[in-house]
Amino acid sequence: MARPSKLGDDEIRERLERLSGWKVVDGKLHRSFRFKNFAHAFGFMTSLALVAEGLDHHPDWSNVYNRVVIDLSTHDAGGITELDFKFAEAANRLYD
Amino acid sequence: MARPSKLGDDEIRERLERLSGWKVVDGKLHRSFRFKNFAHAFGFMTSLALVAEGLDHHPDWSNVYNRVVIDLSTHDAGGITELDFKFAEAANRLYD
């Protein structure tokens, strides 16, 4: 698969309107998720780890107990790409 | 924690009435779960693996793609115990 190229600011702004909970922080797509407990949080991370491996696109993420914070950008493209939005949408679908 | 003792048939029957989807098969609590895809199925297994480690009570389970089949009994007690129902209830809560 050809790696996608960096999206422009307008395109990012427009797509963010349809992507609940995410915003741009330090040049990355950013969202914080909160769960009932650690078991729920880490199960979510595992499902998303599988999505990441399927997309060959891996997040910058952290966890403390029932919280998961995700930051997304595409290193090769030097910014936010289509792949980051795909990943963010998959995260939202899993969370709902 | 004292390990629980084997439950009698009447008690098992009564508790199963309040436990959606489970039945006794070959002397074990048994249920099959179906998910949207492998990522969802394996995320569920991971959350439940954490529950198992917290209870120090581990399932006999199998997975093929979007299916997870779980069989529960308590080896030390030679049958189905309180711990198996606790695990089954946790599985149902995660699945819902």
Added chain:
Amino acid sequence: MARPSKLGDDEIRERLERLSGWKVVDGKLHRSFRFKNFAHAFGFMTSLALVAEGLDHHPDWSNVYNRVVIDLSTHDAGGITELDFKFAEAANRLYD
């Protein structure tokens, strides 16, 4: 990626000679793995789940405490294929 086709018995036999611990059982590549405890066993399963999602090829597997049993075949091809050997080799590398 084109899905691989079913391998012949001779080719399977030959490849099994270089694949430690696996044999053919009921028409599938089969191996049982044993670990120090549940945490090690399930960590192995998670790494392998990621490999599975990357290959888009999923195992038939089961776990009880420190044991993981894996059976591999390729449904679409009606037998054992190159993909099953790739998965089996990845499992062995993770186990070592």
Added chain:
Amino acid sequence: MARPSKLGDDEIRERLERLSGWKVVDGKLHRSFRFKNFAHAFGFMTSLALVAEGLDHHPDWSNVYNRVVIDLSTHDAGGITELDFKFAEAANRLYD
């Protein structure tokens, strides 16, 4: 289990001498782990998540591809405790 109390600086220093790779950063036990790839890194995280649930003691951790960074302290005790060292030792054993 009674929750352990905060360890003194001398005790922490002494115990760190026997704990490969860890140091104190910002009042927490800190170590960075590097793996062959994401599948190995996340498998390690899953095994350690199980250890965490067994100890009922959860890390502050982050991951980017093949890197896992862990910070440990005990919130209730306001510092580093026995539990943090237990967790760190378990992480080292899994990593080796």
